[in-house]
Amino acid sequence: MNELLKNIKPERPEPILLKHKPYSVNKKTDRKKVAEKLLSGSYALVEDKFPTGLAVLAELKKTLFGKKSKEDFKAYREKRTEYHHASNNLLVPIRKNKIALPKAPETGWLEKLYPDISDFYLSFPQVQGLNSAWQWYIRGIKYPGLKKKLYPWYGTYFPTRYDHLISFDKWLKNYSGRKSTAIDMGTGCGVLAFKLLNRGFEKVIAADINPNAVISVMENAEKLGLAGRLDVRQSDLFEHCDEKADLIVFNPPWLPAQQDVSGLDSAIYYESGLFERFFEQAGNYLYENGTLLLLFSNLARTAGIGDTHPVEEELEKHNRYRKVRLIKRKVSKPSRKTKRRDHRKDEYVELWELALI
Ligand SMILES: C[S@@+](CC[C@H](N)C(=O)[O-])C[C@H]1O[C@@H](n2cnc3c(N)ncnc32)[C@H](O)[C@@H]1O
Known part of the structure; x- marks a missing residue:
């Protein structure tokens, strides 16, 4: 260590x-x-x-x-x-x-x-x-698009549904921009960071506010022999980032918090102001021709938790980023064993590709 x-x-x-x-x-x-x-x-x-x-x-x-x-x-x-x-x-x-x-x-x-x-x-x-x-x-988790398993630390978010990962893989396969540096904001168990490294990014900065996630990703990077190309930092958004990237990826929490959040809940629920801060800061860490990629979902809407959409709101209210494309993917059908609640049937994951204006 x-x-x-x-x-x-x-x-x-x-x-x-x-x-x-x-x-x-x-x-x-x-x-x-x-x-x-x-x-x-x-x-x-x-x-x-x-x-x-x-x-x-x-x-x-x-x-x-x-x-x-x-x-x-x-x-x-x-x-x-x-x-x-x-x-x-x-x-x-x-x-x-x-x-x-x-x-x-x-x-x-x-x-x-x-x-x-x-x-x-x-x-x-x-x-x-x-x-x-x-x-x-100890068992580890096998993710689509990664050859080796990841072993998440206690208190670290790791996805158990893969729709957004499939969207990301497809997008990344077709990405033709520079691959010098990428930032994986809110890295969790590091699944997106490892995908970026596998797809040829020379260096990836993986940041998370959660100390357990930082330890988790560092330990997995060492296991995989990738620690030399992965720079892991504990950081509230870009607080401890100090360089620009060709690509910034953020799979943020998808649901607005109804009360204070801490620990693992901050992977699922976002407090007010998170997205405003993110969009305000992200532009400073992106090269002029760089790409800002957000993974999101309409879960808050389908679950009746809120109607605001932080990415749409950013594009409507400010003149900082433009939409390059939005790719939606319907969330895969539940297995017969899972009794998915009704609001899940109209759910889709969104991949927002933005560029600086
Ligand atoms: C939905 S999880 C995504 C994890 C991983 N990137 C993935 O795609 O599976 C959101 C992550 O954002 C992190 N996060 C939440 N607020 C943050 C903040 N202010 N700064 C940095 N990371 C944050 C959480 O700790 C969590 O690991």
């Missing part, structure tokens, strides 16, 4: 340290009582084995949601929030950076993310999140 990585502190679930031992739970404890405790805001600690915790969470769900009932969306959302708070009061003991319960899954993140502390508590949902991220990390 290089020097840059050593100085970046990844986001992690905050270790829970308690002065007093919380209410103890084992398989014989009355689960209804535990569920009540959790709902009242008290901590409870699973002490015998991991499956006991899973059984308590199942009981908590039953207490809150009961049998399937026809509730309105608002009531359902409130219950979900309640479940979120209560389930995070159920604690797992961590000793010597391992889950100190029999029959618990192995998660290497406890060593990687907590070099400074070995004994502490985490909540059950946090441990489940770490575990699922560990599975993705």
